[in-house]
Amino acid sequence: MAHDSKQYREELVAVRGVSFGYTASPVLTDISLTVDRGEYVGIVGPNGSGKSTLLRLLLGLHEPDSGSVDLLGQPARAFAEREKVGYVAQDVTENTKRMPITVAEVVLMGRFPHAGFGRVTSDDRERAHEALETVGIHHLADRKITQLSGGQRQRAYIARALAGEAELLVLDEPTVGVDAESVDAFFDLLGDLNDDGMTVLLVEHDIGAVIEHTSRVVCLNRELYFDGDPVTFAESDALDRAFGTNVRRDDEVVVS
């Protein structure tokens, strides 16, 4: 199940019996799942199934109506070691912010929680540069972030998380607005990071990509429909049940 089963189990994320709704009607009902260190987990589900909400809950951005969420062994709402979690939001591939800022400046932000109110040191800059090399866009360091393609921008945000020495990488729909070729390269990058010990948790609409690349699939539609390895998921009827049977399934791929 876990990527490298030799490791001892350490729960980075523990969601226990969580229900949550923005209004009276619940978005999520009685969700329980844990993510161990070193896992590569993909969360899938139809639009409006509460995937992004689940991410926000486990990042401590919302308080669950019932149940509890722990992040690295602490309650998520009160979680203090924030730099250990890298978050890449859903809309970063969109070019909405016209703010003049370079890729290097964005990545350096990953160091800000470490620096606190102190100055950014040359060591911080060095780490930011290394992170850019890891994701393969160090040659774009001095470009404006708005000049990058969707895929490149996605890498920049991952570099920011790496620069912050994140142990858990959380991505919300990372491939929206990224062209097909870049999507493959992007998942290869996530795979490499996972091989190096990074715990990856992503919400993704591209079910085929999740089955192909991750080591564990969580299928969600307000409640939990499936949690297990991709091959079993592909063979199960969880997708049909979660999406409803009238959903076209041309997204799906055959797993080798």
Added chain:
Amino acid sequence: MSTSDAAVGVTSVPYNALDWLIESWSNELREIGEELGIEMLEYTFMHHAFLVGALIAVMAPLIGTFLVHRQLALIGDALAHTAFAGVAVGLFVNATFGTGISPYITAVVVAMVAALAIELISEVTDAYNDVSMAIVLSTGFALGAVLISLNTGGLAVGINQYLFGNLATVSRENAIILVVLFVAVSLIVTLTYKQLLYVTFDETAARVAGLSVPWYNRLMAMLTAMVVVGAMQIMGVILVAAMLVVPVASAAQVARSFKEALLASVVLAQLAVLVGITLSYQYEATAGGTIVLVAVAIYIGTILLGKVQSRQETAEARPIPDEREQIAD
């Protein structure tokens, strides 16, 4: 105005130090003026005006950069109008109780309270919207107008200087208030620069990173209130927001990085203030308006420059190299 009727609550030692500082600045400019034969530098009020203008042209774009890129450009305008209510409160209190509080001090207090109120309203209700800003703006201005009309006597005569700003009324005392505001704003921004940048650029990621976004929003609003009141002396209530926005918009046209944008906005604001004050002295035009017109002229210039720049960049760097391809340059 003598130093004895200084702002209430200002302890005398730092006050005297600042007083001496401004005196020295004044003497310096006077000498330069005599040396180079520049007529306008004979006048002490012009020395104060240039000092105040230069300080405004640092702090307004500094704060404005964060505001503009959070799409909060309007908040400066809203707070300026509440600052006007603060001025009215000061004048009202002085007239009623015979005190000598500087209206700029009451303006700072009222504007900062209003800034907090805006933040709290937007936290409790929905996010920022122009409607709540517009309400705060008109409430502030209405309150000011009513308070002033309640004052009998010649008070209304002095209102123009707050509405439109005035070079000649920048007394040494007012210059000292501005220096204090400048030091406070610069210190706070230096200390919280990284946090403000993070919150401005990516609010959700900032929250995930453990920053208290509401707290920094409040801080930002308070800083804006301080800058607005500081800049009001020369710019006036109606035009003060332009200093927060126009140089920043100009800088965004030409800058590549955030640091560059900050620096460029300050440089362009300095240029606008220097040229604006000089022109307004030369042609006896109102300073605030002249400065804004110069700033807008600069803005138009930077748009053209930005167009040329981006055309060059497109020519050089198309297509943007992907990680698999080789680098174009």
